[in-house]
Amino acid sequence: MALRKGDGVKIFLGLWIAAVIYSMFLVVPQYVGLGDAGRIIIVHVPVAWITSAAFFLSAIYSSIYLWKRNPTSDVAAVAAAEVGTLYCIFATITGSIFAEVVWGTFWNWDPRETSILVLLLIYAAYFALRSSVDDSERRRRLAAVYNIFAAVTMPFLLFVAPRVADSTLHPNCAFLQGSKCDGISLSLNGAKIGQLGDVVIELKSVTKNDTLTQATIEVRMPGMKNVATLVPSLDSAGKPADRPEFPGQQFRMVLLEADATAGTVRVNMQAPGTNLLSNPRTLWVFLASNLGFLALAFWLYQIRRTILQVQLVLTPGEMSI
Amino acid sequence: MTTLLDAGVAIYVAMTTALIVWIGVFLFLLRIDHATQDVARQLNERTTPTDMPQPRASIQTNDSAHS
Numbered sequence: 001m002a003l004r005k006g007d008g009v010k011i012f013l014g015l016w017i018a019a020v021i022y023s024m025f026l027v028v029p030q031y032v033g034l035g036d037a038g039r040i041i042i043v044h045v046p047v048a049w050i051t052s053a054a055f056f057l058s059a060i061y062s063s064i065y066l067w068k069r070n071p072t073s074d075v076a077a078v079a080a081a082e083v084g085t086l087y088c089i090f091a092t093i094t095g096s097i098f099a100e101v102v103w104g105t106f107w108n109w110d111p112r113e114t115s116i117l118v119l120l121l122i123y124a125a126y127f128a129l130r131s132s133v134d135d136s137e138r139r140r141r142l143a144a145v146y147n148i149f150a151a152v153t154m155p156f157l158l159f160v161a162p163r164v165a166d167s168t169l170h171p172n173c174a175f176l177q178g179s180k181c182d183g184i185s186l187s188l189n190g191a192k193i194g195q196l197g198d199v200v201i202e203l204k205s206v207t208k209n210d211t212l213t214q215a216t217i218e219v220r221m222p223g224m225k226n227v228a229t230l231v232p233s234l235d236s237a238g239k240p241a242d243r244p245e246f247p248g249q250q251f252r253m254v255l256l257e258a259d260a261t262a263g264t265v266r267v268n269m270q271a272p273g274t275n276l277l278s279n280p281r282t283l284w285v286f287l288a289s290n291l292g293f294l295a296l297a298f299w300l301y302q303i304r305r306t307i308l309q310v311q312l313v314l315t316p317g318e319m320s321i
Numbered sequence: 322m323t324t325l326l327d328a329g330v331a332i333y334v335a336m337t338t339a340l341i342v343w344i345g346v347f348l349f350l351l352r353i354d355h356a357t358q359d360v361a362r363q364l365n366e367r368t369t370p371t372d373m374p375q376p377r378a379s380i381q382t383n384d385s386a387h388s
């Protein structure tokens with residue numbers, strides 16, 4: 001295969017992503033609680049983010065089509081939606097691999113998994129709609145309106161719904177601070193019962209010795225199936241020391257603040273993978289991955305757009321997509 | 322006996338697999354990219370105004386007819 005004038009940038013992109021893959025396995029450190037399985041976030045998260053960007057771009061082109069009625073805008077909308085769907089499938093596959101290693105199953109209808117499946121079905125319906133209308137003008141108009149509505153649902157399905165759900169196993173706090181990421185405060189003299197996710201916790205005591213401040217907390221899992229007493233602690237520098245695991249789960253309880261004199265604590269549920277990006281090597285490889293996969297998406301988009309454009313010129317009324 | 326799934330080896334196996342898959346995908350994309358560029362260029366050459374037959378007729382007014 002002979003190289004051409006514009007291939008330099010593409011080969012650079014190929015080497016860039018190869019370097020990201022190398023770094024993902026051999027430069028980024030293992031994650032506490034996740035081991036090597038956690039490395040997949042270097043690919044999984046950028047791909048999921050770029051999915052939303054591609055769908056958003058597709059909706060913009062659909063809006064332009066409805067405004068100007070230029071078929072090239074419709075072609076651009078289709079190309080962007082196809083790239084978004086491809087990335088969405090890739091994000092789902094990498095997420096499933098992660099789920100198999102960490103949660104023990106490829107698919108367990110976690111809110112995050114369910115919402116991304118619904119999003120895939122919404123965009124599958126977009127392509128089905130396009131192929132079901134024969135008249136090209138009508139097809140473009142209907143598909144553009146549908147695409148705008150599909151893009152409106154996308155942020156809710158990708159970002160809001162999984163964070164609203166209490167029972168998700170997805171490590172949300174790794175990147176964005178969610179409602180459960182700040183933990184809850186308990187007091188022996190006030191509110192000593194609280195809820196972390198769907199787990200009820202009750203503060204029993206706060207003690208301090210020379211090296212540790214310990215909180216004794218009773219934990220009741222959903223349905224009262226498991227009741228256990230956990231003793232998380234802070235070291236003398238005020239950093240979390242012991243992080244006991246919740247019964248039957250991979251989540252850990254972490255003591256964020258404690259005052260033995262006042263009898264107050266602030267505790268949180270720590271999912272595997274929390275604060276992954278605090279490591280500089282992880283952060284830089286993650287940013288490089290974002291750039292690489294964004295450029296790859298743009299390249300894919302250009303290729304697909306050119307093909308559809310050629311198809312449009314050759315057969316103006318009979319686009320197959 | 323060391324196998325490909327041993328803890329110390331598996332990560333290198335996974336990385337090599339991922340790199341091979343990426344190289345395959347990349348070469349495939351580069352070929353498709355070249356092919357689409359060729360088709361688009363040929364199509365443009367066929368429809369560019371320079372290749373279109375230029376009008377050769379000229380309008381002549383017959384002033385004598387009005388006089």
